Amino acid sequence: xxxxxxxxxxxxxxxxxxxxxxxxxxxxxxxxxxxxxxxxxxxxxxxxxxxxxxxxxxxxxxxxxxxxxxxxxxxxxxxxxxxxxxxxxxxxxxxxxxxxxxxxxxxxxxxxxxxxxxxxxxxxxxxxxxxxxxxxxxxxxxxxxxxxxxxxxxxxxxxxxxxxxxxxxxxxxxxxxxxxxxxxxxxxxxxxxxxxxxxxxxxxxxxxxxxxxxxxxxxxxxxxxxxxxxxxxxxxxxxxxxxxxxxxxxxxxxxxxxxxxxxxxxxxxxxxxxxxxxxxxxxxxxxxxxxxxxxxxxxxxxxxxxxxxxxxxxxxxxxxxxxxxxxxxxxxxxxxxxxxxxxxxxxxxxxxxxxxxxxxxxxxxxxxxxxxxxxxxxxxxxxxxxxxxxxxxxxxxxxxxxxxxxxxxxxxxxxxxxxxxxxxxxxxxxxxxxxxxxxxxxxxxxxxxxxxxxxxxxxxxxxxxxxxxxxxxxxxxxxxxxxxxxxxxxxxxxxxxxxxxxxxxxxxxxxxxxxxxxxxxxxxxxxxxxxxxx
Amino acid sequence: xxxxxxxxxxxxxxxxxxxxxxxxxxxxxxxxxxxxxxxxxxxxxxxxxxxxxxxxxxxxxxxxxxxxxxxxxxxxxxxxxxxxxxxxxxxxxxxxxxxxxxxxxxxxxxxxxxxxxxxxxxxxxxxxxxxxxxxxxxxxxxxxxxxxxxxxxxxxxxxxxxxxxxxxxxxxxxxxxxxxxxxxxxxxxxxxxxxxxxxxxxxxxxxxxxxxxxxxxxxxxxxxxxxxxxxxxxxxxxxx
Numbered sequence: 001x002x003x004x005x006x007x008x009x010x011x012x013x014x015x016x017x018x019x020x021x022x023x024x025x026x027x028x029x030x031x032x033x034x035x036x037x038x039x040x041x042x043x044x045x046x047x048x049x050x051x052x053x054x055x056x057x058x059x060x061x062x063x064x065x066x067x068x069x070x071x072x073x074x075x076x077x078x079x080x081x082x083x084x085x086x087x088x089x090x091x092x093x094x095x096x097x098x099x100x101x102x103x104x105x106x107x108x109x110x111x112x113x114x115x116x117x118x119x120x121x122x123x124x125x126x127x128x129x130x131x132x133x134x135x136x137x138x139x140x141x142x143x144x145x146x147x148x149x150x151x152x153x154x155x156x157x158x159x160x161x162x163x164x165x166x167x168x169x170x171x172x173x174x175x176x177x178x179x180x181x182x183x184x185x186x187x188x189x190x191x192x193x194x195x196x197x198x199x200x201x202x203x204x205x206x207x208x209x210x211x212x213x214x215x216x217x218x219x220x221x222x223x224x225x226x227x228x229x230x231x232x233x234x235x236x237x238x239x240x241x242x243x244x245x246x247x248x249x250x251x252x253x254x255x256x257x258x259x260x261x262x263x264x265x266x267x268x269x270x271x272x273x274x275x276x277x278x279x280x281x282x283x284x285x286x287x288x289x290x291x292x293x294x295x296x297x298x299x300x301x302x303x304x305x306x307x308x309x310x311x312x313x314x315x316x317x318x319x320x321x322x323x324x325x326x327x328x329x330x331x332x333x334x335x336x337x338x339x340x341x342x343x344x345x346x347x348x349x350x351x352x353x354x355x356x357x358x359x360x361x362x363x364x365x366x367x368x369x370x371x372x373x374x375x376x377x378x379x380x381x382x383x384x385x386x387x388x389x390x391x392x393x394x395x396x397x398x399x400x401x402x403x404x405x406x407x408x409x410x411x412x413x414x415x416x417x418x419x420x421x422x423x424x425x426x427x428x429x430x431x432x433x434x435x436x437x438x439x440x441x442x443x444x445x446x447x448x449x450x451x452x453x454x455x456x457x458x459x460x461x462x463x464x465x466x467x468x469x470x471x472x473x474x475x476x477x478x479x480x481x482x483x484x485x486x487x488x489x490x491x492x493x494x495x496x497x498x499x500x501x502x503x504x505x506x507x508x509x510x511x512x513x514x515x516x517x518x519x520x521x522x523x524x525x526x527x528x529x530x531x532x533x534x
Numbered sequence: 535x536x537x538x539x540x541x542x543x544x545x546x547x548x549x550x551x552x553x554x555x556x557x558x559x560x561x562x563x564x565x566x567x568x569x570x571x572x573x574x575x576x577x578x579x580x581x582x583x584x585x586x587x588x589x590x591x592x593x594x595x596x597x598x599x600x601x602x603x604x605x606x607x608x609x610x611x612x613x614x615x616x617x618x619x620x621x622x623x624x625x626x627x628x629x630x631x632x633x634x635x636x637x638x639x640x641x642x643x644x645x646x647x648x649x650x651x652x653x654x655x656x657x658x659x660x661x662x663x664x665x666x667x668x669x670x671x672x673x674x675x676x677x678x679x680x681x682x683x684x685x686x687x688x689x690x691x692x693x694x695x696x697x698x699x700x701x702x703x704x705x706x707x708x709x710x711x712x713x714x715x716x717x718x719x720x721x722x723x724x725x726x727x728x729x730x731x732x733x734x735x736x737x738x739x740x741x742x743x744x745x746x747x748x749x750x751x752x753x754x755x756x757x758x759x760x761x762x763x764x765x766x767x768x769x770x771x772x773x774x
Contacts, residue, residue, distance in 0.1 A: 305633035305634050312622060385619075386619055389619045389620070394584070394606055396634070
């Protein structure tokens, strides 16, 4: 418990200092809050309590969202004609597959590589056993506490008594503890860290979600997960969890397990270095990546000034910048295959839904492009490899608008490729589902491309206006985070709204043009002052 | 050419760092700026280079009898650790740098890129290597090269020479001596010997004000003691 308290104290102390630091940057508040505030531990303890409270509320909110949106909503949406006891069976099935199996494989803490683990054990020299036991107890105590209210609340809706729900949550918690044991044993036997095997984990996630929802669409598929409602099964799982908990509490080899999850074993590293390494590895380059091919060298010869610099930057960091792009194209490819498979399986139902989707559900593109557009990775690379040094030169800062335009051009092209791929994939799905070519498909293309411009502008605009990175790439400017979250929230709203496609396209195109103009004006006016190393 | 500082003030919240800095620096001399850690040397440099706004006072540049406020582009700032874009080769960086400064240079001043490298005795092979692979000394040479191109009247050097090997340090010293004819050179340092060896004048920043150390003291054996006495707080004395 003491170990855990120390960890939390450090974490909140960092957060609170950061919040105070950035709040003081806001006009008006700076005058109200003096620098001496950093030394007022009483006040800071108050704020940290508040932070804890908000984090806790966040946990509860997430649990409610999970139970409502992932477990319950699909049932009333697609299975409203199910009898009540079938609804409960389906609910238990989804819960069993996702929370017991999928999450058991994908999110075990025991061998999870984590920065906090590294800092605590490697840098602050906490005992690995103490740290791991504290983390695991906290994780599963919280798991139980936060899930319980959400489950009790949804219980009556699927016809389950509070007792049934509470037992279900307890069984889930204990089986997850058992999974920790399985991960550890697997590691001891094979030396492999299960959570790091990305391919396997994703396969389990995808298959798991299909298995969870399949009984809703194919009545002949049994909701086998309902076995977790049976008391013998519950007894076995709870006993297994109990056994695992005792085993983990007595386990003596945590050092090896923690070492496997925190590879960088260097006693001379300080904390900043550790954080820095974690972030900088995301923008790491190898010497050989810097070599230019002949075509590039030829192209460079003609450039001048900032165009020359920009050309060299993108040519030398091609691998780094293309990586997120390739991942997104792969995701779109995967979605295309999944879409075609869905049509193959549920052809008639989907074909019936399609015209409706095309008429009013284009707003879904917003959330798709929010996640698919690249920007964060690219601006981070720009900062770390180029701007961090060049921003020291006034002449470079003064030309912010010039390089903003050059970079915007690049980013727009890159995101337009993603948008085009997405639009093409949707077109193929529509045609495959038997929907003829119609105006709505054209609107998909226009909206997707406009959104790609919108998000490109957004990422670069915030980078130039707020410059969120520090030289260690660690602390983000909260204003930046808030601005991004607001956009994320707005995109999230697009999940549920229905707008005629033509109106939606016009609005998106209009907003994109407005945002672009706003960005151009503001960057031109302020970036020479705001775009700097903090 | 002279740089006149008049009553420069700078405070951070309640903490007054610069409390009316007055001094006149002249072309043709190398000035050593001494001060304890936290005395405000870097703050003063940041105020002069325009990185920070001063709270009061002014910095004026007097050239050929005309006095005008010191502008940002009049000042070249050499950082203690050279900061250069590592993904470029030395040659590429210089080409880019000349490009973006071209409009501020007189046409007859622009020389072929290789000439600049010759000036710094950077080999042909090194010019086309990535800056990433340069040694500390080489990076410093690159940074100094930039001032040979833009020729700012005032050059501020923050803790230079401290991490050089003897050969590079000597090269840099000679370079600074060559440059002083056309520039006002001020460098901050902790190292008294270096200051005594290289500087024509020694200035001390203490309690937010600048004062000069008499020239004859600079050469005398008691210099070290006197400067330390100057920099020490009364509070420290009590502690002793």
